[in-house]
Amino acid sequence: MKANLTNTTLLLIFLFISNSVKSQFIKSFNTNKDHNHYGLKIIDDDALMAGTVYPMNSLTNTDIHVQRVDKNGVLLWEKYIDIGSSERCLGISLVDETAFAISGTIKDKNIWKTFIMKIDPSNGNVLDYVIINPNFQGGYNNQFGVDIVYSSHANQFFLLGHIHNGVDETLNITALDFNLNIVWSKRLDQSAGGRSHTIIEIEGAGLYLPNIGLALDYTGALLWQLGGVGNYASAIYDPSTDKIFALFEYADFVVYEISDASLPSAFISNSKLYDYNKPFINNSTIYTFEGQTNGITIDAQSNSLAILVYITEDAYRGYTQHPIILTLDKSTLNPISMQFIETLKSKMFLSTMINHDQGAFGPGGPGSVNYALVNTHSNSLTPWLDGFGYVDYRAWNPTEPNAVFDVELVQTDVLGKTYSSCEIDLTPQDYPIALNVTLEITSESDNYNIIRPNYVLSTSNHEEISDCFEFNPCSIDVELFSTTYIDCFEKSFSFPFTSIGGTYITGYTVDWGDGSPNSTGSVLGSYPIPENHQFLGSKCSYEVCITISGIGMDGFTCSETRCQTIFMLNYGSCPGCSNNRLKFNEEINYTENQLETVIYPNPASNTIMLISSDKINWVNFFSINGKLIKQEFIGNDEIIDVTSFNSGIYIIEIHTDFKVERKKLVIK
Numbered sequence: 001m002k003a004n005l006t007n008t009t010l011l012l013i014f015l016f017i018s019n020s021v022k023s024q025f026i027k028s029f030n031t032n033k034d035h036n037h038y039g040l041k042i043i044d045d046d047a048l049m050a051g052t053v054y055p056m057n058s059l060t061n062t063d064i065h066v067q068r069v070d071k072n073g074v075l076l077w078e079k080y081i082d083i084g085s086s087e088r089c090l091g092i093s094l095v096d097e098t099a100f101a102i103s104g105t106i107k108d109k110n111i112w113k114t115f116i117m118k119i120d121p122s123n124g125n126v127l128d129y130v131i132i133n134p135n136f137q138g139g140y141n142n143q144f145g146v147d148i149v150y151s152s153h154a155n156q157f158f159l160l161g162h163i164h165n166g167v168d169e170t171l172n173i174t175a176l177d178f179n180l181n182i183v184w185s186k187r188l189d190q191s192a193g194g195r196s197h198t199i200i201e202i203e204g205a206g207l208y209l210p211n212i213g214l215a216l217d218y219t220g221a222l223l224w225q226l227g228g229v230g231n232y233a234s235a236i237y238d239p240s241t242d243k244i245f246a247l248f249e250y251a252d253f254v255v256y257e258i259s260d261a262s263l264p265s266a267f268i269s270n271s272k273l274y275d276y277n278k279p280f281i282n283n284s285t286i287y288t289f290e291g292q293t294n295g296i297t298i299d300a301q302s303n304s305l306a307i308l309v310y311i312t313e314d315a316y317r318g319y320t321q322h323p324i325i326l327t328l329d330k331s332t333l334n335p336i337s338m339q340f341i342e343t344l345k346s347k348m349f350l351s352t353m354i355n356h357d358q359g360a361f362g363p364g365g366p367g368s369v370n371y372a373l374v375n376t377h378s379n380s381l382t383p384w385l386d387g388f389g390y391v392d393y394r395a396w397n398p399t400e401p402n403a404v405f406d407v408e409l410v411q412t413d414v415l416g417k418t419y420s421s422c423e424i425d426l427t428p429q430d431y432p433i434a435l436n437v438t439l440e441i442t443s444e445s446d447n448y449n450i451i452r453p454n455y456v457l458s459t460s461n462h463e464e465i466s467d468c469f470e471f472n473p474c475s476i477d478v479e480l481f482s483t484t485y486i487d488c489f490e491k492s493f494s495f496p497f498t499s500i501g502g503t504y505i506t507g508y509t510v511d512w513g514d515g516s517p518n519s520t521g522s523v524l525g526s527y528p529i530p531e532n533h534q535f536l537g538s539k540c541s542y543e544v545c546i547t548i549s550g551i552g553m554d555g556f557t558c559s560e561t562r563c564q565t566i567f568m569l570n571y572g573s574c575p576g577c578s579n580n581r582l583k584f585n586e587e588i589n590y591t592e593n594q595l596e597t598v599i600y601p602n603p604a605s606n607t608i609m610l611i612s613s614d615k616i617n618w619v620n621f622f623s624i625n626g627k628l629i630k631q632e633f634i635g636n637d638e639i640i641d642v643t644s645f646n647s648g649i650y651i652i653e654i655h656t657d658f659k660v661e662r663k664k665l666v667i668k
Contacts, residue, residue: 039092039147041100043121045071050092050102053080062087064117066102066124079124083115083131084108090197091147093157099127103148103159106131114145114161116180130180132159143172147199149207154218156183158207160199163187173199173207173220186220188212198234202244205262210235210246215266224266226258236296237261238330243269245305245330247296255296255307255333272333274326303330329522337504474552475500478562481528481546489535489568495546496528503550503558513542523548541567567611597654603666607639614656621665622651642667 038051047069052062064087067078084106091103095118103116108131117129132143147160159174171188188209200208206217211233215223235246244258256271296307305328327336477498483491499505505523512518514536523529535542545563552558597612610616619640621630629650632640645667654661 037088037090037104039090039102041092041094043068043094043097043100046076048092048094048100048121050089052087052089052104061085064089064102064104066119068121068124077124079119079126081117081126083117083129087115088144091145091149091160093148093150094121095150096152097121101148101150101157103145105144108133112142112144114143114159114174116145116148116157116159116176118180128180130176132174132182146197149199149201151201151203151207151218153201153204156218158199158201160209171209171212173209173216175218175220184220186216188214200235200237200244202237202261203239208235208237208244208246208261210244211248215261224264226266226268234296236298238298245296245298247307255305255328257333270333274335298330304328304336305330305333473501474503474550474558476503476505476548476550476558476560478546478548478560481544481562481564483566486532487534491533491535491566493531493533493544494528495531495548497548497560499550501552503552505548505550506557508546508548511545511547513544514539535568539568541565567609597656597661597663599652599663599665602664603668604642605668606643607641608665609639610634610652610654612654612656614658617655617657619655620653621645622653624649624651626651 038049041048048066049069050064050066053065054062062085064081064083065078066081066089068076070076086107087104088106089102089104092100093103094100098120099118100121101116101118103114105112106115107113111133113131113133115129115131118127119125120127142164144162145159146162149158149160150156151158154175155178157176157178157180159176161172161174163170163172172185173188174185175183177183198210200210202208202215202223206215206223208215213226215225217223233246233248235244237244242260242262244261245255246258247253247255253274254271255274257269258266259269260266296305298305307326307328328334329336477500479496479498481493481495483493486492493510495508495510497505507520507522508529510519510531510533512533512535516533516536519531519533521529529546529548542565543563544566545561547559547561549557549559597610597614597616600609600611602608610619616634618631618633620628621632623629629645634640642665647667650665650667652663652665654663
């Protein structure tokens with residue numbers, strides 16, 4: 001059967017090569033230094049990456065590393081920028097085609113300060129940057145920049161940071177205009193939760209901080225407060241539905257949905273906690289979910305969410321960490337698939353990030369590619385357990401080899417899925433979220449110390465390790481389905497299928513052929529597809545057709561249809577099936593439709609019916625000695641009279657469009 005192909009987005013046309021298979025890449029970047037604190041955004045299907053590189057055995061003299069990689073895995077440009085000591089680059093935000101911004105932290109005269117830098121995405125040149133030391137009230141002299149978002153509605157940058165005085169720590173949001181001048185700054189009492197690593201825009205309304213469940217308008221005033229409280233939260237706003245989808249780590253892994261997000265009346269409309277059937281990987285079955293440094297994005301085409309988290313093995317197995325991409329149905333938050341990311345260097349990880357940018361999957365058409373960003377390190381790196389129970393990896397240990405940490409860019413398909421076929425099952429649970437802590441928002445009125453010092457471009461010493469794999473086209477094999485008798489004209493169906501080459505099954509439709517409404521559904525772990533149906537009317541047979549649809553790793557959709565003739569084999573005193581109704585005197589409990597033709601009943605005394613998935617043209621009846629007794633030109637739905645046959649054994653020769661079969665018939 002021929003699959004029906006449809007392009008999900010025009011961009012994909014230009015990504016295909018002659019054999020209709022698209023390349024998908026994974027790259028590991030190494031500069032003879034250690035990589036960490038990376039952010040990721042997508043622009044025109046290219047990946048913008050910004051992070052920090054460390055020299056061997058040191059946590060100082062770091063540089064900022066910024067690069068652009070195109071959709072084919074080609075490095076377009078990269079820059080190493082030195083603006084001081086101990087740079088940490090964490091946040092990245094797109095402005096438009098002419099600029100993007102990064103934010104982070106540097107150490108100056110033993111004081112941590114925040115920097116913001118605007119960069120030209122076409123070549124990586126620095127357009128402008130400032131270093132901020134706000135000198136907050138209460139001695140909060142150290143500030144760490146962790147994320148940044150640009151709003152075209154306000155034409156401002158909003159910087160999220162942590163400030164502390166050596167004892168207490170709290171959150172801070174600073175608004176800057178397009179020329180990087182301070183507009184306002186707010187300090188947030190952080191008694192409601194841990195550190196926040198993400199700030200997003202509620203387009204046209206304000207800002208949202210997922211780990212403390214706080215929404216502010218563009219002036220810094222409280223809009224509403226909802227959501228989970230926990231570390232390492234991430235979120236994305238969907239303007240097409242005015243909803244926020246957020247995830248956070250709070251003992252377990254939780255995803256929640258906020259409706260009417262742009263309004264003061266916003267409310268939590270759905271929330272799920274995810275447990276999973278522990279997979280058997282690396283001879284280990286003990287894992288815990290980790291939500292640290294994760295991300296979430298939306299695919300408008302498939303109505304799904306792609307989420308990046310990782311799972312961690314126990315201490316006995318060395319705390320090996322495995323990043324995974326989890327795909328959820330956006331309408332229900334139920335899991336669709338869960339895949340491990342295979343990497344080039346190691347099975348151990350420190351942090352993972354995925355773009356949480358609406359420019360990648362947005363209203364008006366989804367992006368054609370997606371990316372996951374993973375920090376990896378060598379297997380020889382020794383894990384240490386700190387006093388809080390967290391794993392710490394000593395990358396600067398002199399006994400370790402150079403370039404312990406790499407950063408790897410993994411290109412995924414439009415569903416956020418990679419080429420990996422290793423999937424595990426998830427069990428979602430409804431998870432009510434309550435937040436009873438009110439944060440205090442304090443305006444900062446002190447003078448800010450903003451400087452624009454010179455910067456230095458460092459020499460690149462870049463080594464790139466690459467691997468490539470191919471996208472498989474969308475392909476589905478709908479197999480011969482079977483039925484089992486339940487009651488008069490009611491049957492149980494089993495529709496088997498095969499998803500080929502990683503094709504994701506999006507749904508199915510069954511046309512029962514009797515005038516009743518079609519049955520539709522999604523496939524979430526059910527194989528074969530089960531359906532029951534009570535046929536209408538009194539015909540002896542109906543043509544049933546099932547169509548299964550999917551989307552391939554190449555981004556194209558396809559559908560496959562199989563039709564079979566189903567016969568009404570009625571038990572007892574069932575009415576209908578015209579005057580040639582076939583009855584059985586004992587319960588029927590078998591599969592009716594097979595690859596070979598079946599004779600019902602057998603043994604027989606008066607009439608028989610031939611059941612076949614192929615069209616029957618005629619049959620010949622032979623005696624046991626090979627003598628032709630009778631020839632009948634019949635169809636699949638006709639009854640054959642055998643009352644003239646003497647008791648004994650006969651051979652039926654069945655001629656169809658595709659084959660000739662010989663079956664034994666017993667006449668009682």
